[in-house]
Amino acid sequence: MKMNTETALKWIAEVFNESPGGITPETNREDIPEWDSLGVLTLMADLDEKFDILLTADQMGAMTKVNDILEVLQQHQKLSPAN
């Protein structure tokens, strides 16, 4: 499954129960209340289920903003190039 950045941001917002337009690539982890230890598990599960990407706890811990998630999708060729 591949998605464009806009769709990816909507998916990330859904994972963390944020409003669809509520986050940008520059949004920091600490500004997303549900990106806590439980949110990390939800993100891990969704990455695995939707994209077959299984990250380690260290890799999850290294992500500090939304763009880090987008980069993971990019590295696994799950993000379509920008138009």
Added chain:
Amino acid sequence: MPITSTRAPVFRAVTSCVPSGKFDNTAENPEFTKEEVEKVVRMAGVKTRHLADDSVCSSDLCLAAAKNVLATLEWSPDSIDAVIMVTQSPDYFLPSTACLIHRDLELRSGCAAFDVGLGCSGYPYGIWLASMMLQSPGFRRVLVLHGETPSKFTEKSDRSVALLFGDAGSATALESKDEDDGSKWWFSLNTDGTGAGDLIMKGGGFRERFPEELVKNFVYMNGANVFNFTIKRVPPLIEETLIGAGVDRSGIDYFIFHQSNRFIMRHLAKKAGIPEDKMPITIDRFGSTGGPSVPLTLAQGAMERPVDRALNLLLLGYGVGLSWGSALVDLPPQAVLNHIEI
């Protein structure tokens, strides 16, 4: 991943036992806000748990279960050839908790009794061990006891575990068949010791007997690492056990998972292609009780049991160690499943 088999013994009875003290996770909790509790309860799926008070240990839960099994089957204590106690919450470092139970059940001196220090993976390992013994001359009846009181090593303010764990014990009675009918039970037993630090209680053992930091007397869990391990290891465990046994997944009546966390179990079921109605759930009522959650789910998972054939079950344990195991077994219609509280 090695798959092994034994001659199939017979499940005669399984009794699960929980403390009567019931704790409602949604009741007011001084350690967490209402929102925090709701989030954890929603994710882990634990509504209520049974917690042992100071006077109740794993041995007490297993002893009560064992007495229930012996009474149900009308087995005399003298007829028991071995008792295996699987636990990581023993009464003492020495003697083995199995020896205390041997005393309390008044078993004969020719009966083997020993502990197995495994947790979440303990039931498949315990069943395998008993099955191996039952292939040997002189072993006809073995009790596998599996009990844990994880609430006693949980730090109350640790959100990752405080609302998750409950206490439970169990007794499983296995008996060898009079004749070898060619039927087999299949097992896969696995370990990744590099993950030892992801689920650990550092204090109290001989590495650090009296730690200055009291938190070391409680369990530490790296949730993300344990989740990663579960997703990576359990779906292949299922697949490779079935392939090794030459059984199609459609031939399995129920997949009995260690009740780790409802969210994780749902994810595992999706990943492994298991319909949710083939995965009984007991974590909602009892919490995650460690390895005994498997026999507890056998007894309390509301499986539909036909009267004219055995159920084919895949038992799955995974967690602390890191250790994981499977047991592909059959549960005959005559096997008695009971549940008690003390």
